Amino acid sequence: MISADPPGTPARRAAVRLLDAVLRRGLPLESALDSAARDVARPEDRALAYAIAAEALRRLPDLDALIDRATKQRLAEDAKARFALRIALVQPLALGTPPHAAISTVLPLVDGGPRRLVHGVFGAAMRAGWTLPEVPTLPADVACRWRAAWGEDVVAAAARLIASPPPLDLSFALPGPPPALDGISLAPGHLRLPRGTNVTSLPGFAEGRFWVQDISASRPARLLGEGHGRIVLDLCAAPGGKTMQLAAAGWRVTAVDSSESRLARLADNLGRTGLAAEIITADVMRWTPPAPVDAILLDAPCSATGIFRRHPDVLHRVRPRAIAALAQTQGAMLARAADWLKPGGALVYSVCSLEPEEGEAVASAFAASRPDFTLEESERILPGAHEEAGGADAFYLARFRRN
Numbered sequence: 001m002i003s004a005d006p007p008g009t010p011a012r013r014a015a016v017r018l019l020d021a022v023l024r025r026g027l028p029l030e031s032a033l034d035s036a037a038r039d040v041a042r043p044e045d046r047a048l049a050y051a052i053a054a055e056a057l058r059r060l061p062d063l064d065a066l067i068d069r070a071t072k073q074r075l076a077e078d079a080k081a082r083f084a085l086r087i088a089l090v091q092p093l094a095l096g097t098p099p100h101a102a103i104s105t106v107l108p109l110v111d112g113g114p115r116r117l118v119h120g121v122f123g124a125a126m127r128a129g130w131t132l133p134e135v136p137t138l139p140a141d142v143a144c145r146w147r148a149a150w151g152e153d154v155v156a157a158a159a160r161l162i163a164s165p166p167p168l169d170l171s172f173a174l175p176g177p178p179p180a181l182d183g184i185s186l187a188p189g190h191l192r193l194p195r196g197t198n199v200t201s202l203p204g205f206a207e208g209r210f211w212v213q214d215i216s217a218s219r220p221a222r223l224l225g226e227g228h229g230r231i232v233l234d235l236c237a238a239p240g241g242k243t244m245q246l247a248a249a250g251w252r253v254t255a256v257d258s259s260e261s262r263l264a265r266l267a268d269n270l271g272r273t274g275l276a277a278e279i280i281t282a283d284v285m286r287w288t289p290p291a292p293v294d295a296i297l298l299d300a301p302c303s304a305t306g307i308f309r310r311h312p313d314v315l316h317r318v319r320p321r322a323i324a325a326l327a328q329t330q331g332a333m334l335a336r337a338a339d340w341l342k343p344g345g346a347l348v349y350s351v352c353s354l355e356p357e358e359g360e361a362v363a364s365a366f367a368a369s370r371p372d373f374t375l376e377e378s379e380r381i382l383p384g385a386h387e388e389a390g391g392a393d394a395f396y397l398a399r400f401r402r403n
């Protein structure tokens, strides 16, 4: 059977399914893609579906405000028409899609349903020339949580950051970037290129001269310094940004992670960069190393609310209960890992979270329960850091020393 739908419709259908996966089922955007785009064959169309859904999540409160302004009776949060309108409106208002291309590919998704309503609201918004605010509005519960933790300035900086995807940050195995790349360096071994740069086509990528890693994500491994052949456990290591940094800094790295698929990416990354690490597939809560080690980096599983620019889904699906559960896991992992360290060794704990329950609170509970450890250094990276250069992910990191 030949479908009469316009060619771009499957990508929009996948975008609606992605929104549904995040907002109604609480799934991460990235992991929902395969299922949502199951009938989308071309990689470009999958990428388009992802980009539309991600942009709708960045702009959700503002899109909903427009929809509410144009409807006499407020649509339910999970109404089919609201989902279709979010996907239709975000395209001309934030992605530069011509309005007719946006609406003609969305209307087939509501055939036999609220087609007239979707068409009417979309047309009204276009005719009235409504726009989205330059600085997006954060979801109210998230703004309230971050305001209580960090204050109004941080909430405002976070809102400014979410307006666009981040620039491309590279980490280099060798000091100093190759001269062919023109960007800004914010730290030794770091180079920032404009957003949208295609990393695989850069000179030096195939030869493994660098890997993609946000400037903030490169901070935890820097806290361990040069390895000089000493042994480090990289716990929760995949896909391996910190493993590569540690190997490049002269550590003998054992990388442990429970996810086989993520470890496969780590192995690919090592293969491309020519760096070495022992790879172990294991649950950190069950595994034990054969002997005490010189250093440990625990980049623990977390809410990932610090990387909301890349993963705007976290703004809509991470709730306080999940944050509390993750903080508990982090504390348990930290307590377990601490016993594997030689006296004098360093233990780095990090999370890409913007929740103090996951960073500061876990580190202070650990420090209070382990007098044999000293907190030597800690850093909280908040939205607003490096803003003039394009921003940075939010992180918490701490280095403890075993006395």
Ligand SMILES: C[S@@+](CC[C@H](N)C(=O)[O-])C[C@H]1O[C@@H](n2cnc3c(N)ncnc32)[C@H](O)[C@@H]1O
Pocket (backbone or CB within 6 Å): 235, 236, 237, 238, 239, 240, 241, 242, 243, 256, 257, 258, 259, 262, 282, 283, 284, 285, 299, 300, 301, 302
């Ligand atoms: C923040 S990511 C790690 C990022 C990585 N360190 C890097 O720099 O590329 C957290 C990782 O923890 C892993 N993980 C979660 N629970 C785990 C467990 N119980 N044991 C081992 N790994 C676990 C996940 O598979 C995920 O790869």
